[in-house]
Amino acid sequence: MIRAESLTHYYGPYPAIQDVSFDVKKGEILGFLGPNGAGKTTTMRILTGYLPPTRGKVTLDGFDVVEQSLEARRRVGYLPETVPLYTDMSVTSYLKYMGTLRGMSAAAIKSRLGDVIDVVRLGDYRKTQIGKLSKGFRQRVGIAQAILHEPQVLVLDEPTIGIDPIQVVETRKLIQELGRNQTVVLSSHILPEVSMICERVLIIHEGRIVAEDTPKNLAAGLQGVERLEVEVGGPAAEVLPALKKIKGVNDVTHTNNNGRHIYVIQAQSGQDLRDEISQAVISSGWSLRGLQLVGMSLEEIFLRLTTHEEL
Amino acid sequence: MRTAQAVAWKEIQLYFSSPTAYIVGLIFLALTGFFFTQDLGDPFPEATLTPFFDGAIIVFVLLAPALTMRLLAEESKLGTIELLLTSPVRDWEVIVGKYVASLVFFFVLVALSFFYAILLFVYASPDPGPIYAGYLGLILYGSAALAIGLLTSTLTNNQIVAAVVAMGILLAMFFADRASGAVGGGVGEIIGEMGLRGHFSDFARGVIDTTNIVYYLSVIAFFLFLSIRSLESRRWR
Numbered sequence: 001m002i003r004a005e006s007l008t009h010y011y012g013p014y015p016a017i018q019d020v021s022f023d024v025k026k027g028e029i030l031g032f033l034g035p036n037g038a039g040k041t042t043t044m045r046i047l048t049g050y051l052p053p054t055r056g057k058v059t060l061d062g063f064d065v066v067e068q069s070l071e072a073r074r075r076v077g078y079l080p081e082t083v084p085l086y087t088d089m090s091v092t093s094y095l096k097y098m099g100t101l102r103g104m105s106a107a108a109i110k111s112r113l114g115d116v117i118d119v120v121r122l123g124d125y126r127k128t129q130i131g132k133l134s135k136g137f138r139q140r141v142g143i144a145q146a147i148l149h150e151p152q153v154l155v156l157d158e159p160t161i162g163i164d165p166i167q168v169v170e171t172r173k174l175i176q177e178l179g180r181n182q183t184v185v186l187s188s189h190i191l192p193e194v195s196m197i198c199e200r201v202l203i204i205h206e207g208r209i210v211a212e213d214t215p216k217n218l219a220a221g222l223q224g225v226e227r228l229e230v231e232v233g234g235p236a237a238e239v240l241p242a243l244k245k246i247k248g249v250n251d252v253t254h255t256n257n258n259g260r261h262i263y264v265i266q267a268q269s270g271q272d273l274r275d276e277i278s279q280a281v282i283s284s285g286w287s288l289r290g291l292q293l294v295g296m297s298l299e300e301i302f303l304r305l306t307t308h309e310e311l
Numbered sequence: 312m313r314t315a316q317a318v319a320w321k322e323i324q325l326y327f328s329s330p331t332a333y334i335v336g337l338i339f340l341a342l343t344g345f346f347f348t349q350d351l352g353d354p355f356p357e358a359t360l361t362p363f364f365d366g367a368i369i370v371f372v373l374l375a376p377a378l379t380m381r382l383l384a385e386e387s388k389l390g391t392i393e394l395l396l397t398s399p400v401r402d403w404e405v406i407v408g409k410y411v412a413s414l415v416f417f418f419v420l421v422a423l424s425f426f427y428a429i430l431l432f433v434y435a436s437p438d439p440g441p442i443y444a445g446y447l448g449l450i451l452y453g454s455a456a457l458a459i460g461l462l463t464s465t466l467t468n469n470q471i472v473a474a475v476v477a478m479g480i481l482l483a484m485f486f487a488d489r490a491s492g493a494v495g496g497g498v499g500e501i502i503g504e505m506g507l508r509g510h511f512s513d514f515a516r517g518v519i520d521t522t523n524i525v526y527y528l529s530v531i532a533f534f535l536f537l538s539i540r541s542l543e544s545r546r547w548r
Contacts, residue, residue: 048397052546074399084390088325100317101398145394 001026001183007056009042016042017207029179031198032187039207040187044157048078060153077151081158083142087131102149120144136163156186172197228265229294234286236261246276314400318408326416335374339420342370347427358435364445364515371453376477379460380470382409387468402542413457441517448514451527458534465541
């Protein structure tokens with residue numbers, strides 16, 4: 001549905017993104033993950049045809065966003081990061097206006113408006129002036145205008161930024177529902193959010209894609225066998241040095257979780273130390289309550305990828 | 312075309328619900344009313360709208376930018392331009408829609424000033440020629456001024472800057488006929504021909520000259536064209 005080929009964009013002499021290429025299949029939810037200033041918004045703007053790339057090209061449903069801009073734009077619903085709205089219009093008149101701009105007939109808008117307002121739950125605020133709505137409600141209006149014309153592609157730039165936690169949960173659920181029928185591209189700097197909503201994640205850093213996979217594979221690929229979580233029944237003061245002494249162990253951290261002593265062991269890469277650890281624990285007369293390999297959280301993967309540490 | 316209509320309709324509604332437009336209307340009527348009544352105090356007053364027209368074109372140098380400054384500058388400021396330009400709307404539809412909205416408001420202002428003409432027809436028997444021609448001229452003149460204001464509104468996200476730059480262009484074009492003599496020669500003549508005021512004087516005298524009509528229409532077309540280009544250029548700026 002979306003095909004981006006080596007997108008590069010310069011703001012003056014500064015590259016915002018470089019050689020960004022990716023494909024998004026129909027009905028897929030793709031997440032762009034990266035810190036602020038990584039080039040997420042630039043990429044979104046190029047996808048929606050707001051900004052032409054300095055080099056490279058994007059096609060939506062086969063239509064080039066620069067060459068066949070109108071056709072491509074007809075297929076997109078877009079929620080920019082800042083949620084720009086006409087503050088002096090009411091919710092319904094704004095949505096009607098946006099619907100008309102998107103080429104919907106008056107009848108189509110009429111039949112669709114009620115549904116959309118229900119979906120984003122703005123029923124009580126139809127006649128309210130947008131300027132009087134809170135940030136969270138404005139966000140809903142923003143989403144409503146993006147989905148009103150049932151676009152094939154939905155581009156959401158930081159859709160949950162600046163709204164309260166309950167609304168964040170609702171918004172995520174909504175995006176997942178939308179992702180069933182539509183192709184969704186969203187950006188976020190919140191890692192759990194992306195891993196929760198998206199089927200595939202692109203990690204972007206300093207304008208380049210540094211990793212691409214499903215959230216699960218990303219974690220698994222980097223998981224290896226070198227990280228273990230062990231729960232041991234025994235005095236921490238003795239267990240900790242004993243674990244550290246095992247050959248191949250790089251580092252051990254200890255947490256006391258209401259009397260449950262958890263040790264996270266970082267082994268040298270490629271070494272499976274499960275046997276050594278269990279033997280060491282049992283031979284010392286302590287009880288081994290748990291032992292498992294743990295994958296890295298997206299935060300850790302992200303930090304690793306972006307701080308150029310050796311994996 | 313439907314989208315251009317939608318843009319126009321939205322802007323028209325905004326004009327009639329915003330204080331700026333009413334203030335502009337108030338100032339326009341107050342000042343032109345003053346110009347209209349100025350000559351009526353003469354012992355032998357002439358039943359003419361010429362003082363009104365002469366005043367109106369000066370007033371409009373200042374008021375046209377006030378009507379147009381918001382049109383695109385605010386969209387840039389609010390960021391709504393991002394949604395506007397990513398909607399399947401052609402750039403000319405945006406410009407034409409916005410322009411038509413400002414024209415509609417301007418026509419309403421002009422229509423309000425018919426009051427002066429009606430007064431003349433009721434209490435005297437004025438020569439209708441200069442009045443009809445003058446109104447045609449005023450409408451062309453105002454439409455040109457609005458096109459200039461629209462262009463400057465596309466260039467910045469600051470409404471004040473948009474208005475001041477438009478006033479500068481309008482004043483320069485207004486007094487171009489004076490600069491003509493100072494420059495002299497062929498260049499001076501060309502500069503003189505660009506004058507907004509110079510082309511208006513014939514209308515006020517009751518003369519409808521195609522040259523003048525073509526002049527104003529060309530100014531409108533030129534500045535609308537530049538506005539469309541300017542909007543397009545946002546995509547590669």
